[in-house]
Amino acid sequence: MHELELFSAVKANAGLDFLSPLHKVLTSHWYVMGNEVRSFENEFADYLGVNHCISVANGSDALELALKALNVQAGARVVTAANAGFYASSAIYAIGATPVYIDVDAATLTLCPKALAAVLDSSIAAVIVTHLYGQLADMEEIVRLSSAAGIPVLEDCAQAHGARRNGKPAGSFGAIACFSFYPTKNLGALGDGGAMVTDNHDMAARIRQLRQYGWGQKYQVTLAGGRNSRMDEIQAAILRIKLPYLDQWNEQRRFIAKRYNEAFFKFNVLLPCSMAADYVAHLYVMRLANRRQFINVLKQKGIKTDIHYPIPDYRQAAYIAELPYALTVTEHACETVVSLPCYPGLTGDEADRVITAVTAYFEQEG
Template sequence: MPTPQRKVPFNALDRQNGGELGARMADAARRVVAGGWYVLGGEVDAFEREFAAWCGTRHAIGVGNGSDALELAIASLGLPAGAQVAVAPNAAMYATLAIVANGLEPLFVDVDPRRATIDPQALASALTPRTRAIVSTHLYGTLADMDAIDSIAREHGLAVIEDCAQAHGASRDGRRAGSFGTLACFSFYPTKNLGALGDGGAVVTSDDALAARVRQLRQYGWKEKYDVTVARGRNSRLDEMQAAFLRLKLPLVDGWNARRRAIAARYARDIRHPAIEVPPVHGDDQVAHLCVVRSERRDALRAHLAACGIGVDVHYPIPDHRQPVFGERYAALSLPVAERLARTSLSLPCFAELDDAEVDFVVDASNRWSG
């Protein structure tokens, strides 16, 4: 059977990065090239100030990518080897890998079935005397219950790192993602709500000492050039070209988020198939980085939509505690909500440049599924 021509892409970065914005980015690229300074220069300085102000923090430190942001944020805390860091197991290992890379132990905690973010009640029950920090991932663009998580952290003296890679601009009570924790980490991978034209990331914080530590860690651990005073340093720097592109896009993110949210709300309202569960859209605390539906017959639904020419994906198919890299280490650990999400979740197209006719097509195809 021939593969159908795709009618609705899962993503289409050329739509965002073309037209007037593309022309402005081309001008910015020429400006950076002509300036002759390409790493940690004026564009990065300006973006760090602008992004920190946008997030509502005192500092933003540009780094090479979102994974480095997580590793460096954790490293800046100076936790003892073997300490535990609590983390949800349903976010593709990114935070877990950063924990392990720092010589620490992930403490896997189940997630809230509605938000798919770390469950505060499960978190409180899972903590041990060796737990020193929490990574709270705002999965799919939905803010975790940060009031409850911060309360638990204060009670037990724990640091909180927000993983905001999918939640640029999500807000609650006037506070944006990134302003709740001890530190927060962002990715600017091209598909993110604020995406560069390559890799990039940032750590944000209002703690002056931790900001200074992260700045050292991103550049070899230098206090001054060639003077290494902090262990675990590396070369992880946001470059001038990507910072220039991000500066142009930052003022547009709230508008793009509103469109993403509207698409997700349309799916929630109009997909009426009894075998497809579409989570509700909450409001400003949800920026619809991904629109993830659930079905006990996920693979059949995925095949049906693909046959209709609709781009879909699974975020994410293997919980962290079931990853082969751990062997049988967590074989006895049962996290039923995360395990069900891995089995049932399917991501539909949801990006700001998706047009209404394409949304209609996805809704119609979903409702026509024979599942």
């Protein structure tokens, strides 16, 4: 048996029973923020080694409410990267704040500490760090710089469930961290879902109010800026079933990525820089010239690719902004990135097809 197919067989024989928890929820007649939600919050907090997990309706709500929990006000300036799909920018704009875009590291494509150091001053209210494509950013240095300036760090972990460095997981470095459980994530629900995690008790209490109208108690609004953003019991029940398998599935993703790296390193292409525990291969992203031609060739061979992400946030039509400096790495990334299939359940034969097609393309290109 192909080693990758062995991974798939393990997944297929894992005995995941989704029907029983669904039946349990249906017969409980409690569908929102009940025992399944509380249990998942506790289990996910334990998995990350943090004090609090507060679930919400989706990852976008998590980002917006996290900024509010940090007391970021309208008109404030928030540092973020511009190559990560506009999700952080959307939250920043939603609260009336202003994004301060800085360049990313050329190897990891995550927030560059040197670029961060150049903009940190008293006008900055927060820093959002996206662990892009499953690659953990340089959190130790980012937190060191930000803490010295008295500025809180918000981790966007939507693509990095389970990533670790020196045993410390994504989501446990900053003042607060956000997760999405959209079905395509490394830990995905049956629909939308999100969460915030923190060690700060006061912040956790504030978030719990914000996710439910700002209530201090039922029907009494004591905190401004609240909304209805609650996880339902079905999503929590499914996430509870999946959570024990997350590390195993991440290993499968990493195994596929390692095979790709070993096959493609000799070509004129930039590949993911780490295959260690700090990378959980949410996406396998290469950077290459003539991207459109590459995509078309693979499409003709029945291999799906995608671009994550083609437009820098400051060039989005609804929010075009002129920057006082060039973001060279960001621009180059948006022009050259392309994602290959990489997910649990991809068979050995399917991975071989991808490797054969990509290798043939580069060999023909010379």
